[in-house]
Amino acid sequence: MNEIVLKGIPAANGIAYGSAFILDKGEFIVPKRIILAHEVDSEIARFEEALNFARQEIHTLKEKVNQDMGLNKAHIFDAHILVLEDPTLLDQVSKGIRQNKNAAEYVFSKVIKKYVQAFSKIPDEYLRERVTDINDIAKRVLKYLMDESKLHDLDNLQDDLVIVAHDLSPSDAVSLYNRKIIAFITDIGGRTSHTAIIAKSLGVPAVVGLKDATLRVNNGDFLIIDGQKGLLIINPTFSTKELYAKEQSQIHACMEKLDDLKNLPAQTMDGKKICLLANLELSNEIPTIKKVGAEGIGLYRTEFLYMNRLDLPSEEEQYQSYKQITEAVNPYVVTIRTLDIGGDKFISSVQIPEDMYPFLGVRAIRFCLERPDIFKTQLRAILRASMHGRVQMMYPMISGVAELRQANAILEEVKRTLYDEKIPFDTFLKVGVMIEVPSAVMMADMLAKETNFFSIGTNDLIQYTLAVDRVNEKTAHLYEPSHPGVLRMIQKTVDAAHTEGIHVCLCGEMASDPIMAFLLIGLGVDELSMSSSSILTIKKMIRSVRAVDVQRICTEALQLCTGKEVEEFVSSQIRKLGVL
Ligand code: PEP
Ligand code: MG
16 A cells, blocks of 8 residues: 555644544444445445335334334334435435445435435424434444444544544534544644644644545554644555654653743743643643643633533533632633634534524624523623632623623623622622734724733634634635734734733634744733643743843844744744754
8 A cells, every 4th residue: 555645734733643533423423434346236235225124123113102102103203214215315325335436334324414414404393303313214224234333433443543534523523532532634624723722632633624635544544643744644654654653752752851841930031921821621631731830721712511412501510610620720810711602613502593603703702792691601600610719701702892891791780690699709800801803903902991801812813814714724824823914913902901001811822833922922922821732832932032032033023024924034033042
């Protein structure tokens, strides 16, 4: 087998090697399997046989239910039989097997997903709920087509796996937690997609935007994933494997050295202190966050509490989660961001038409203002948790003063209710604004008068400023954190905050890139919050520079006209200082 190297977008650092598992997400996980041309007819016959078995099974079940519970209940199975007898089902699957030379179970799972999608869009609630029936039928048929232990989930698989998917939503990525996953690769997606962010939280390398990886990789292929360079190597040669083994041991040695820094301050050689905080998505990240010596949590993405479930988390459940994290991080601060769904993050418990959800739609604070019931429940939980340590809170995607005031009015109402109910909370709870919409930058001077701190969300600020979708691999080359337009936005925000005497944190992915972090310090950002895996690298950079040099280089960089010029200039200057 020849070695194939594919270049994608680096999304989470690290090197991993292991077997490929092509994930076809949905109610069931069906690995892709290629068949030979001469196997096509027998594969179609195998599928017909599976349909027959499933039909017989349902007829027997129907008969039993009829005897035990009466004909009324037994009619439930008529819909199942109808689907199994649908000639277009057999037709579509046969065509798929013949044209793509894919195994029956894989083609069938794809076709059935189209049925599921079609049913999910039906306005009639009863019919929409029949999706469960279709999934049930699918499982019955798949049971005959493949080894059942492979059908349900990844738990039964023995090897360490590299998940290969066309796309992976953040909630899919979260649901893979605790499985034997050692890396993610996807055909689509961008560097700051929430799936990439989750890969970082799980501590596994990820490469996204590989275009046709799912077509090029077969199940069980041996893969090397280079998360730093954004490379996928399929069936590597012996010498490539050796090269990567060496590189990996070098990375481990570097990391061990970095470990020595964990208890030292993030301070420049001439005494300027920068607070380094961690971003948190999943509560099980706390031990790692503590291990790297983060000085608190600068961004807690609470929406992950709402994902992968059919109901909303209750006030009590949220309170317990926030309390647990607050107590674990004490005496350091936890910055709880209120619910930010929409864009690439979805929750199943709230039905909103899909076209309202996109990045420019009813996202984040807009959603909360439209659903004060959901918002108030979260605010109550946060306020209650504030009694257990140092909690501060911030609103995502604020676009101007009116929205901030609206959110604060709801907060005041919630505080009054808690007060009347004699439920204690921190009456001095700090409330911040995320600066991630260009209009918020333009209004930063006004916003700074009505809030306790700013937190710049560059993942979004860049996409909204440059009009570049953060999750689209086709525009990934235009997504430029070093773009002078973006740097000026940050500078304007910092100046406005400091004029009002409030501090500025920056919690976008940009903070974890040493060159960008260098610029951010030069721009006067007070705190950087990032995935815990980057904290020690950034600390090392900070401890090896002098604030005066950073300032000087940054001032010069701001005179440049393009992002590329800025990046080249800063990296050459840093190299001259002997830092990287
Ligand atoms: C950001 O936009 O930079 C940010 C930190 O928030 P999120 O990535 O969750 O949108
Ligand atoms: Mg954001």
